[in-house]
Amino acid sequence: MKRKLEISERIFKVISYTFLCLFALACLYPFLYAVSASISGAHAVDYCEVVLFPKDIQFDAFARMFNDNMFWNSYSNTLFLTFYGTVWALFVAILGAYALSKKRLLFRRAFNFFLVFTMLFSAGLVPQYLNYLATKDVFNSVGITDDKWLVVIAMGMAAMNIILLRNAFEGVPSEIEEAAIVDGATEFQVLRKVYIPMCKSTIATVTLFFALSRWNGYFWARQMISNSNEHPLQVFIRLRLEEYTDPEQMAGWNEIFSSDSVIYALIVCSIVPILIIYPFIQKYFAKGVNAGGVKE
Amino acid sequence: MATKAADFLIYDAAANVYRENPEQIVRDDVEKHAWKHVMLTILKDWRLYVMLVPMLLVFLFWRYLPMYELLGCFKVPDEVKPVAEQYFSGFSYFKSLLVGAEAVDFWRALRNTFLLSFYGLCFGFPMPIILALFFNEIRSNIVRSTCQVLTYLPKFMSTVVMTSLVTMLVKQGALTSGYGIVSQALEALGIISHEAAYNGLLNNPDFFRVIYQVSGVWEGAGYDSIVYFAAIIAISPTSYEAAQIDGAGKMSQMRYVVLPGILSTVVIMLITRIGALLNIGYEKVLLLYNTNTYVTADVVSTFAQRKGIVGGQKGLASAAEMMNNVISMLLVISANTIARKASDTSLY
Numbered sequence: 001m002k003r004k005l006e007i008s009e010r011i012f013k014v015i016s017y018t019f020l021c022l023f024a025l026a027c028l029y030p031f032l033y034a035v036s037a038s039i040s041g042a043h044a045v046d047y048c049e050v051v052l053f054p055k056d057i058q059f060d061a062f063a064r065m066f067n068d069n070m071f072w073n074s075y076s077n078t079l080f081l082t083f084y085g086t087v088w089a090l091f092v093a094i095l096g097a098y099a100l101s102k103k104r105l106l107f108r109r110a111f112n113f114f115l116v117f118t119m120l121f122s123a124g125l126v127p128q129y130l131n132y133l134a135t136k137d138v139f140n141s142v143g144i145t146d147d148k149w150l151v152v153i154a155m156g157m158a159a160m161n162i163i164l165l166r167n168a169f170e171g172v173p174s175e176i177e178e179a180a181i182v183d184g185a186t187e188f189q190v191l192r193k194v195y196i197p198m199c200k201s202t203i204a205t206v207t208l209f210f211a212l213s214r215w216n217g218y219f220w221a222r223q224m225i226s227n228s229n230e231h232p233l234q235v236f237i238r239l240r241l242e243e244y245t246d247p248e249q250m251a252g253w254n255e256i257f258s259s260d261s262v263i264y265a266l267i268v269c270s271i272v273p274i275l276i277i278y279p280f281i282q283k284y285f286a287k288g289v290n291a292g293g294v295k296e
Numbered sequence: 297m298a299t300k301a302a303d304f305l306i307y308d309a310a311a312n313v314y315r316e317n318p319e320q321i322v323r324d325d326v327e328k329h330a331w332k333h334v335m336l337t338i339l340k341d342w343r344l345y346v347m348l349v350p351m352l353l354v355f356l357f358w359r360y361l362p363m364y365e366l367l368g369c370f371k372v373p374d375e376v377k378p379v380a381e382q383y384f385s386g387f388s389y390f391k392s393l394l395v396g397a398e399a400v401d402f403w404r405a406l407r408n409t410f411l412l413s414f415y416g417l418c419f420g421f422p423m424p425i426i427l428a429l430f431f432n433e434i435r436s437n438i439v440r441s442t443c444q445v446l447t448y449l450p451k452f453m454s455t456v457v458m459t460s461l462v463t464m465l466v467k468q469g470a471l472t473s474g475y476g477i478v479s480q481a482l483e484a485l486g487i488i489s490h491e492a493a494y495n496g497l498l499n500n501p502d503f504f505r506v507i508y509q510v511s512g513v514w515e516g517a518g519y520d521s522i523v524y525f526a527a528i529i530a531i532s533p534t535s536y537e538a539a540q541i542d543g544a545g546k547m548s549q550m551r552y553v554v555l556p557g558i559l560s561t562v563v564i565m566l567i568t569r570i571g572a573l574l575n576i577g578y579e580k581v582l583l584l585y586n587t588n589t590y591v592t593a594d595v596v597s598t599f600a601q602r603k604g605i606v607g608g609q610k611g612l613a614s615a616a617e618m619m620n621n622v623i624s625m626l627l628v629i630s631a632n633t634i635a636r637k638a639s640d641t642s643l644y
Contacts, residue, residue, distance in 0.1 A: 027449055
């Protein structure tokens, strides 16, 4: 038997469907527009004749970008930073979180406070900048002249992610660990064979947080990497945006595609990898956000 | 038998004598050789402590050493000497920021920092709750998850991509090109004037806060609704049934079942937001503002970035950030204490 919907209920339903669909479309629209504008002709983009669907389709903006060595360079730099940055961050975070999850660790409260305090108080941009300059000198003096490694090692370690991992490790029943120790497993084996397999989904969540923050990182990469050949994609996009929206630079521009199309094409290229894996990973992010809400 | 003596002596019934409590001997021993004991425990468990080392080093070098650089705000800058050996300059930078030469800009930055987060609290905070309530109304799984996936999407884009899109959508017009598509739409709807649209909304200080908040909602509302939606679906269906049997309509159910169900989540999120009032992301402002919009857009961290990293006045910039971050920390701690008192759950 189906209960007849009341009038107020029905109105509420209609409102929620309409509102949500509009909001979802509004979230999607800028991306659709970017795709359309990146493949539309110069006149159509410059005079905003493109609203949703592309007009005078051309792929020259993409072709120009693909012919640009700097673009591929920045893409490979981003891949480098994302890969090594995520591996390094995971290495540090998993080991640290495992040790912190052990009740028998001496000075456990002090170590936890050491971690949490960085979430409460940050030194700020300028002291951090000065500190990076100083560590850059140290890195140079031991022979690491590649700024990328400094960015990989120094950046993107979030205390929140370590706490997420620590809470997951604390949830593993101690009997399993004891059984492994009785069987003669060392600390590292217990971590590798028991804890990591049992907390797979949290580790996946944290990996994605780290990888996304690396892929999207901009400010420190721009501050710290002096060689423009080593700039990651985000910095490349921003520099192009600054260049192409500068009227003086654009005076001599005379092409079949608009300068805007190049920016849009860049944006499309930078978000395509995320869009491809997004459907598979978004459930982990939802998990992370719910697990991150409440502590201890 | 006196209870105190029992700690030290145990009555051995078989021999009818009191013997020393072996546990107490161990305890005394530990107190006498506390450090030796600590070192032994660490040595026995060395693998656990080795695991901590990379994390401690990373945080020490790139989180705590910058705090030491922060001391520069009390020192006379010197290119050669490290911060510790520089001459003490007293509170000259603080004076200059609060009442001196930089006071106008600094107070403006502090005010903007507060206002940007405060408006974010007023407009950005309710939006995810409304979205979650609406998501709950949609019974069709396909429609709901499609909507959810689409609304989370902007959160995954980088700040650079987001700000580039915003910049392009409201860009200024020129001789050879029209202005941004969103500006055109707003002008057609009569919300903004032709001049404002033509000159570019990002060049107009009146529009900066609106753009900041709207792009904030666009970026974060869907993602932030996850927490509230999880709280709503955790409400037991029997509560709704009971309310229906008592004759509650949709609105009454909303008021007496759903809202009480998510209230604790809302309170925690609200308190967290209040705690973060002075803790504003610098990247987005840095990428969206320009010289025309400093009046409404300049926040403390961008002020510090301009003075310190671009302009080289490191002490002044450190002092500005020091003040902002100390107030911010006090806000976070008090917000957290209130959350703990109010609901037994807290962030830390």
